[in-house]
Amino acid sequence: MTTHPDLPYEQAKNKEYLAKLEKKLQRNPLADVERNVLWIDAVDHQIKANGFHHPLLGRVGCDSDDEELRDFYIGSRFIQDGDVQVYSWAAPIARLFFQPESEGSEDVVVRRTFTHRLTDVSDLDDDWAREGADSPFTARALSVPVPAPGRSTRRRVTPAPAGSSTPTDAEPSSPIGSAERGAAALPATTKARTGSAADIREGMRAQDAVLKRLAAPREDKLQSVLALLQPDQHALVSWPVDESVVVQGHPGTGKTVVAAYRASYLVNPALYEQGGALAGRATKPLRVLVVGPTPGYVAHVEGLIKPLAASEQVRVTHLADLMAETTGLKGPWPGAIGGEHDDVDAQARNFAERAARIFESNNRWREGNGARRENIRQVYELIRSNGTPGRPLVEDVEQISWMRKLPPFDQAFKRRYLPLMAQCRLAYSPIPDALRFDHIIVDEAQDVSPIEWNVLDHYLRREGRWTLVGDMNQRRSDVTYGSWSEIADHLALTADGEFQPQKMTRGYRSTGAVLRFADRLLPAKHRGNQTVQATGESVAVRRAPRPNLVWTTALQTARDLATKHADGSTAIITVNPGEMIGELGRSGWRRKGSGFHVWQKDNLSVRLFPPEDARGLEFDAVVVVEPGDFPENLGRTGQLYTSLTRANRELAVVWYRNMPDALRRAARS
Numbered sequence: 001m002t003t004h005p006d007l008p009y010e011q012a013k014n015k016e017y018l019a020k021l022e023k024k025l026q027r028n029p030l031a032d033v034e035r036n037v038l039w040i041d042a043v044d045h046q047i048k049a050n051g052f053h054h055p056l057l058g059r060v061g062c063d064s065d066d067e068e069l070r071d072f073y074i075g076s077r078f079i080q081d082g083d084v085q086v087y088s089w090a091a092p093i094a095r096l097f098f099q100p101e102s103e104g105s106e107d108v109v110v111r112r113t114f115t116h117r118l119t120d121v122s123d124l125d126d127d128w129a130r131e132g133a134d135s136p137f138t139a140r141a142l143s144v145p146v147p148a149p150g151r152s153t154r155r156r157v158t159p160a161p162a163g164s165s166t167p168t169d170a171e172p173s174s175p176i177g178s179a180e181r182g183a184a185a186l187p188a189t190t191k192a193r194t195g196s197a198a199d200i201r202e203g204m205r206a207q208d209a210v211l212k213r214l215a216a217p218r219e220d221k222l223q224s225v226l227a228l229l230q231p232d233q234h235a236l237v238s239w240p241v242d243e244s245v246v247v248q249g250h251p252g253t254g255k256t257v258v259a260a261y262r263a264s265y266l267v268n269p270a271l272y273e274q275g276g277a278l279a280g281r282a283t284k285p286l287r288v289l290v291v292g293p294t295p296g297y298v299a300h301v302e303g304l305i306k307p308l309a310a311s312e313q314v315r316v317t318h319l320a321d322l323m324a325e326t327t328g329l330k331g332p333w334p335g336a337i338g339g340e341h342d343d344v345d346a347q348a349r350n351f352a353e354r355a356a357r358i359f360e361s362n363n364r365w366r367e368g369n370g371a372r373r374e375n376i377r378q379v380y381e382l383i384r385s386n387g388t389p390g391r392p393l394v395e396d397v398e399q400i401s402w403m404r405k406l407p408p409f410d411q412a413f414k415r416r417y418l419p420l421m422a423q424c425r426l427a428y429s430p431i432p433d434a435l436r437f438d439h440i441i442v443d444e445a446q447d448v449s450p451i452e453w454n455v456l457d458h459y460l461r462r463e464g465r466w467t468l469v470g471d472m473n474q475r476r477s478d479v480t481y482g483s484w485s486e487i488a489d490h491l492a493l494t495a496d497g498e499f500q501p502q503k504m505t506r507g508y509r510s511t512g513a514v515l516r517f518a519d520r521l522l523p524a525k526h527r528g529n530q531t532v533q534a535t536g537e538s539v540a541v542r543r544a545p546r547p548n549l550v551w552t553t554a555l556q557t558a559r560d561l562a563t564k565h566a567d568g569s570t571a572i573i574t575v576n577p578g579e580m581i582g583e584l585g586r587s588g589w590r591r592k593g594s595g596f597h598v599w600q601k602d603n604l605s606v607r608l609f610p611p612e613d614a615r616g617l618e619f620d621a622v623v624v625v626e627p628g629d630f631p632e633n634l635g636r637t638g639q640l641y642t643s644l645t646r647a648n649r650e651l652a653v654v655w656y657r658n659m660p661d662a663l664r665r666a667a668r669s
């Protein structure tokens, strides 16, 4: 493989950028400067404390008389320091890099995209917009400064006089009209559902870099793809900050990537600096909450956000954790969400609030030690008894019957009742405004139940906005909403009831072979899942020779795949992890760490997941065991569909008892 002749130069430029950024970060955030500058610098300090700053993303060369536009870099932050001209990826000018069709792009001659190894630039790819044109990139003199000693330099912003074009510490204003922000930039490819592999790659940018990246082994945590964001992804990430947005996408289309970068975008200082979309509220940056499905998800995405956003501005958590935190009660909360439909009904909010009013009319809320538990108990027990004889909460017979079936408070510490407990807490003690968020981003939003939406809603400030991403085909329970319209209606996202989510249709994670196999589980009108990874190993379907050999066969298959993908990851997904744990133990595999997810033997490692814990994750190879045992909801197989589509490169299915008809057909075709 030949390396690009400019690679050493760009590597040195990246080092120079990181060194200059480092120097900038050494400023004392408490220095006496304007307040917006103060928090922006403080954000930098916190990002630095998190580990590292994101390296340069790429470079744009334009045919322009304007020196600032002729040759510039895109990075995590704006830096204009001598020879280094870097604009923030969140500034409007970055559209020239991410959106080849955006206004002003006709002047772009070449877009250079960097690939990274940690904070180094390891490769680069040029996309020429004008074939045969001279390179506008100027080979400026290199200087790689040694990081400066801990010297504190105060930064002062002197407002530029009106009409002045003197560069300040702010980014230049957008070459793109404001009407074109976000939504308008979604390209036609987001609407197409059928077509060949060539079609699905149409409209992509940095295609070679993306394909190289997808061919590399995956790691436990998502690795940055900020430099590789596609035009449709970037449009969703930079959706107007004062609007909510809902995104539906097949597995592996990059919804989690959009969610993580949307959070980072909303707090990027470029939005708060002069000319930015949030310049007016520079002294009060947005607080953003990202809610995912599981603890594994939190670990999986945090790495995308940490180099770009301070933890104080973006909090990443998972649904059960937020519910438990809301109650303030110690768990554990075993089991799963579900149970009866009424357990998750949005009505619980009204019941809890009425119960709290009844209690308050004759009693005082407890304070001090153990008060929270007692207060929640009071509200809960009043729901259970349908209020008091003189003041019932409801008259409806079915609702009364559900209330009667609720277990006594001390036996209700189960995941099933956790949102109800959270609702009981909120009924007497709302979330203080300082702890609420300006923007809530929910991933795997199809799996949030009505009562959980109500609890989440308590965390949103009055003028707050939502970004919801998910896939209705991956819905795993009947007790959650079956359509985006219902969710939009619940959250009052639409005035007229008509609601269409934005659609992402270009898959990245899995090969065509994996997706064609999993696709068969969907109703015909929802099929057509497409991927940029057109080729790949066919799906292996193995029937164990005898029922008691199904776990042995599954482990042998996983071992073979782990050997083949030794640099990547292999996972076994089963609804019966206990049986698999037994087999792993008998075969000499040992668990790594305190959980049961990672097992090792002979320098190999395999991961083990029940389907609910595998949501949002991905592995190079996946073995799904006994697909016929995966639960269905309303005739749909969301959990099985999600599990099959966790595979990036190879999928195997091992069974003995029962193979769903759709998968039998898929295996034959």
Ligand SMILES: Nc1ncnc2c1ncn2[C@@H]1O[C@H](COP(=O)(O)OP(=O)(O)OP(=O)(O)O)[C@@H](O)[C@H]1O
Pocket (backbone or CB within 6 Å): 210, 213, 214, 222, 223, 225, 228, 229, 230, 233, 249, 250, 251, 252, 253, 254, 255, 256, 257, 258, 470, 471, 508, 509, 615, 616, 617, 618, 645
């Ligand atoms: N623009 C891109 N360039 C390269 N890789 C990408 C790009 N977008 C997404 N990916 C990769 O595709 C994989 C799937 O992305 P992601 O997890 O965001 O998909 P998803 O839509 O959330 O999937 P699911 O709903 O199945 O959980 C990840 O490995 C991600 O890094």
